Amino acid sequence: MSVNHFGIVNPVEVKMKASEQGSLYEAIVAIGLRARQINDQIRNQYLGRIADLGETEEENVTNYDKLNISREFDKIPKPTFLAMKEMFDGQVRWWYPESPAEQ
Numbered sequence: 699m700s701v702n703h704f705g706i707v708n709p710v711e712v713k714m715k716a717s718e719q720g721s722l723y724e725a726i727v728a729i730g731l732r733a734r735q736i737n738d739q740i741r742n743q744y745l746g747r748i749a750d751l752g753e754t755e756e757e758n759v760t761n762y763d764k765l766n767i768s769r770e771f772d773k774i775p776k777p778t779f780l781a782m783k784e785m786f787d788g789q790v791r792w793w794y795p796e797s798p799a800e801q
Contacts, residue, residue: 720792725785725792728785728790728791728792729778729781729782729790730778730781732781732784732785732790733777733780733781736777736780736781737777740774740777743771744767744768744771747767748764748767751763751764751767
């Protein structure tokens with residue numbers, strides 16, 4: 699996957715990768731769903747780390763710790779780019795469930 703430092707993806711490569719499994723639109727939907735899952739995982743990790751701090755009497759220490767945790771999570775790439783990388787690495791697959799009539 700060719701992604702420059704601005705996060706712009708080559709659309710031709712996306713089209714080629716999407717055609718391996720189906721249409722481009724199906725690939726975009728699959729990437730969107732995976733990005734939401736990644737976002738939820740990151741948010742749960744963040745909230746867990748913040749909750750671990752607890753409430754102390756020294757608000758300055760707690761705020762400083764929260765700020766450091768926030769900075770750490772700001773360095774994580776956006777969920778959309780992580781999902782696209784997973785698709786290009788062959789880790790994202792999609793399929794249609796069988797309907798009861800087909801079984």
